[in-house]
Amino acid sequence: MEGKPWLLAMDLDGTVWDNLNISGINPPYEKIDSEKIRGENTVVTIYKSAVEFMIWCKRHGAIITSLSWNKKEHAMEALEKFGIIDLFDYNATDYTPDKDKRLLDLINILKAKGINITPDRIVYIDDRDIHMDAIKKSVGDIIFINIWKTAKNYDEAKDVIKKKILGYETTA
Numbered sequence: 001m002e003g004k005p006w007l008l009a010m011d012l013d014g015t016v017w018d019n020l021n022i023s024g025i026n027p028p029y030e031k032i033d034s035e036k037i038r039g040e041n042t043v044v045t046i047y048k049s050a051v052e053f054m055i056w057c058k059r060h061g062a063i064i065t066s067l068s069w070n071k072k073e074h075a076m077e078a079l080e081k082f083g084i085i086d087l088f089d090y091n092a093t094d095y096t097p098d099k100d101k102r103l104l105d106l107i108n109i110l111k112a113k114g115i116n117i118t119p120d121r122i123v124y125i126d127d128r129d130i131h132m133d134a135i136k137k138s139v140g141d142i143i144f145i146n147i148w149k150t151a152k153n154y155d156e157a158k159d160v161i162k163k164k165i166l167g168y169e170t171t172a
Contacts, residue, residue, distance in 0.1 A: 009066075009067035010050075015050065019044040035048060101138065127146070127149075
């Protein structure tokens with residue numbers, strides 16, 4: 001199972017960084033250190049565990065996309081300032097709640113490139129579950145990891161991927 005392509009779709013707010021609305025902080029952003037940026041006197045801290053998780057997923061064959069309800073320019077500048085923009089193969093971030101449509105569009109883009117990813121090979125990480133009904137209806141039964149809730153941390157998220165994507169059991 002490990003050789004088959006799979007897609008990791010990452011929400012950003014509250015998932016990759018601690019701020020819950022990067023769209024509410026106008027650029028330009030200033031890099032404070034490797035884990036913090038500042039915009040309009042608001043400091044945003046990246047979750048190092050999220051970055052390590054994405055690197056691990058990439059090493060295990062993931063195609064990574066952002067899937068975030070944000071002003072694209074804000075999100076892209078934050079990713080750039082944090083130095084992690086290159087972890088993302090695609091960016092499906094837009095200032096609309098239509099994550100299901102953006103995910104479906106990306107699946108079709110990949111399909112046109114000869115990369116066929118079925119719903120059971122899609123992992124979506126978000127700190128909220130408000131988009132899941134629409135995603136299930138439009139895309140199918142993907143693997144949803146409600147970070148900080150159903151998975152308490154990114155190590156638990158890795159365990160889900162090890163079992164459901166990579167096909168091996170994890171030790172508890």
